[in-house]
Amino acid sequence: MKREQVFEFFRRLAEANPAPTTELVSENPYQLLVAVVLSAQATDASVNIATKPLFARIRTPAQMIELGEDALRAAIKAIGLFNTKAKNVIALSAALIDRHGGGVPRTRHELQGLPGVGRKTANVVLDTAFGEETFAVDTHVFRVCNRTSLAPGKNVDEVEAKLDKIVPQPFRRDAHHWLILHGRYTCKARLPECWRCPVIDLCRYQPKTPPPEDRTKSSAARTATRASSTARTAKGRTASKPKANRSRSRPNRLP
Numbered sequence: 001m002k003r004e005q006v007f008e009f010f011r012r013l014a015e016a017n018p019a020p021t022t023e024l025v026s027e028n029p030y031q032l033l034v035a036v037v038l039s040a041q042a043t044d045a046s047v048n049i050a051t052k053p054l055f056a057r058i059r060t061p062a063q064m065i066e067l068g069e070d071a072l073r074a075a076i077k078a079i080g081l082f083n084t085k086a087k088n089v090i091a092l093s094a095a096l097i098d099r100h101g102g103g104v105p106r107t108r109h110e111l112q113g114l115p116g117v118g119r120k121t122a123n124v125v126l127d128t129a130f131g132e133e134t135f136a137v138d139t140h141v142f143r144v145c146n147r148t149s150l151a152p153g154k155n156v157d158e159v160e161a162k163l164d165k166i167v168p169q170p171f172r173r174d175a176h177h178w179l180i181l182h183g184r185y186t187c188k189a190r191l192p193e194c195w196r197c198p199v200i201d202l203c204r205y206q207p208k209t210p211p212p213e214d215r216t217k218s219s220a221a222r223t224a225t226r227a228s229s230t231a232r233t234a235k236g237r238t239a240s241k242p243k244a245n246r247s248r249s250r251p252n253r254l255p
């Protein structure tokens, strides 16, 4: 995609949603960090359901340690991989107390040194909690960047590096939010909703998904074609049937 097209791509996403943010609910960087760790291979909605009562009581690493792993496991048991996640959250809370005085560090290196914290989690925390221009690449961002040819790459690191290179100001801070939301609600994995996509003319994905009413019409047309061809075949069989009967019945009339 050319530079001016990339700008236009984000300009349109920004126009449609001027203040995007994560859909994970949290009230401080620590809660955000925990929510992002819990969101691995789970939906933001399922994490929010579990963290709503949890975060009403737990706002700091010390409170999480006091809660303990068993109670945390019970609180998040509706989320996938809850055993490992409970272990990691307790371990990262202890590490925050030991290494960072109970605060959340502001560097990638320190964040990624915490149990259960990978590059994507660090990127989300750096961007959302601390205002850094980072490009967290999750499954939605990866798909949108490859489908559209905005920032194609064989793996998340390649896509992240390309985004870092091509995303212009003033979109760098919120780019990953726009891409996640675009992938989650419009450029969906199974069937991208191209007919209502604001960047349809900039995207290189083919074939574009037509509007539902067109798909209904073309599926009705396909059904009609199939029905008429079935009818023609059946007619052909019926027409040739007497011949077959005649040839079978003749020997019976022989003496």
Ligand code: SF4
Pocket (backbone or CB within 6 Å): 147, 148, 186, 187, 188, 192, 193, 194, 195, 197, 198, 199, 200, 201, 203, 204, 205, 208, 209
């Ligand atoms: S046109 Fe379709 S494939 Fe391209 S970004 Fe939009 S929804 Fe995705």
